[in-house]
Amino acid sequence: MSLEQASEIQRRMYQFIVGYIKREGMPPTNREIGREMNIASTGHVDYHLTMLEKKGYIVRTPKKSRGIKLTNPLNGVPVKGAIAAGRPLDIYPDSVDRCVDVGTEAFARDNCYALEVKGNSMIEDHICDGDFVIIKPQSTCKNGDIVVALHTQEGVQGSATLKRFFQEKENDRVRLQPANSELEPIFIPKSVWDREWTIQGRVVAIIRQCNSAA
Structure with missing residues (x-):
């Protein structure tokens, strides 16, 4: 400008x-x-x-x-809180006064938002503690997508986690797979998944902010 x-x-x-x-x-x-x-x-x-x-x-x-x-904003997306790459965290807040510069307007056009990663369960997919994941809002996904999975109980939003999604039809369950060989996947019976879980969005980018040493 x-x-x-x-x-x-x-x-x-x-x-x-x-x-x-x-x-x-x-x-x-x-x-x-x-x-x-x-x-x-x-x-x-x-x-x-x-x-x-x-x-x-x-x-x-x-x-x-x-x-x-x-008034001439950066090529950024809003940060809506934190997401667990480990045990589920409380759901992120609806709005916060932060943004992450992503270098392109494409993510903003898709109404994407950023979540700060807490934990190392996705480290083998190069998603580390402190990174920001850019989330494209959507309620459906394909097997293997990295998603924000939200657990609700009795209609009240509970906790969200970042994992790869797999629907195991042969076992009639959903598997939320970490990318860390030291951790076990989360298995959820399909009936429970349909009743208590939803997909909030899919990871479309990873942002790592590096601070230079003084």
């Missing part, structure tokens, strides 16, 4: 915000912007953010410490 209408300090502030979002997956606070720009007054920071908003570079949400959004 061209920054011709912005002052020099506003250009540097905007570039810091863009870099911070790329690096951290969320916008900076006013205090963090002030530290970077050597501005002691948060009111002074707020003035320049107001000018960036008036000039159409950002949009702000009142009373939120990280309530800055870019």
